[in-house]
Amino acid sequence: MTKMRSNALLALLAALLIVLGFIAFAPVGKDAVSQPVAGQDDPREAIALNDEQLEYVLAQMRGFLVSVQDLDSALYENDFQAIAQIAAKQAPGAGRNPPSGLRDAFPDGFNMMRKQMRGAFARMEQAALQSDPEAFHAAKQRALSACNACHEGYRFVPEPE
Numbered sequence: 001m002t003k004m005r006s007n008a009l010l011a012l013l014a015a016l017l018i019v020l021g022f023i024a025f026a027p028v029g030k031d032a033v034s035q036p037v038a039g040q041d042d043p044r045e046a047i048a049l050n051d052e053q054l055e056y057v058l059a060q061m062r063g064f065l066v067s068v069q070d071l072d073s074a075l076y077e078n079d080f081q082a083i084a085q086i087a088a089k090q091a092p093g094a095g096r097n098p099p100s101g102l103r104d105a106f107p108d109g110f111n112m113m114r115k116q117m118r119g120a121f122a123r124m125e126q127a128a129l130q131s132d133p134e135a136f137h138a139a140k141q142r143a144l145s146a147c148n149a150c151h152e153g154y155r156f157v158p159e160p161e
């Protein structure tokens with residue numbers, strides 16, 4: 001092999017290594033993010049949302065779980081005033097400002113359960129204002145049933161680009 005040829009071969013090998021390095025260590029980018037966050041055979045109906053909508057709705061979800069914990073603590077303290085305030089924050093019409101198009105992206109079944117859950121928070125508030133632990137318990141069960149039914153039926157996926 002001539003010197004020139006082996007130099008060319010070395011340069012080619014170096015280029016190949018650089019390309020392989022990029023493939024191996026490239027940051028996980030948009031391609032990975034646009035994969036559904038579920039297994040292949042997940043039977044739940046997928047709801048496609050854009051980035052802003054996804055971030056908003058998942059933050060809301062985490063807020064629901066925080067509210068459920070706060071309600072538990074307040075109930076343990078027998079603090080119906082606090083219960084009413086916590087529940088009111090998740091009741092319908094509590095001054096939320098969802099990103100545009102979010103409501104339209106929700107299927108009817110999803111909306112039904114969403115409303116059932118919001119309504120149940122309103123009933124929790126009413127029950128707390130009347131210091132009625134039984135009505136509060138029933139309303140909270142209704143809200144949690146809506147959480148669980150919806151989680152059984154639906155999942156979110158990033159909108160295709």
Ligand code: HEC
Nearest residue numbers: 058061062064065110113114117146147150151154155156
């Ligand atoms: C109308 C439908 C619906 C209702 C009602 C609902 N959720 Fe969700 N929630 C979802 C969907 C869909 C996801 C995404 C699941 C997925 O993609 O795997 C989700 C995700 C979540 C997550 C994960 C958030 C994250 O950052 O990944 C939490 C926590 C959660 N929900 C809590 C709750 C709680 C608590 C309630 C009831 C008080 C509730 N949700 C009510 C549909 C709902």
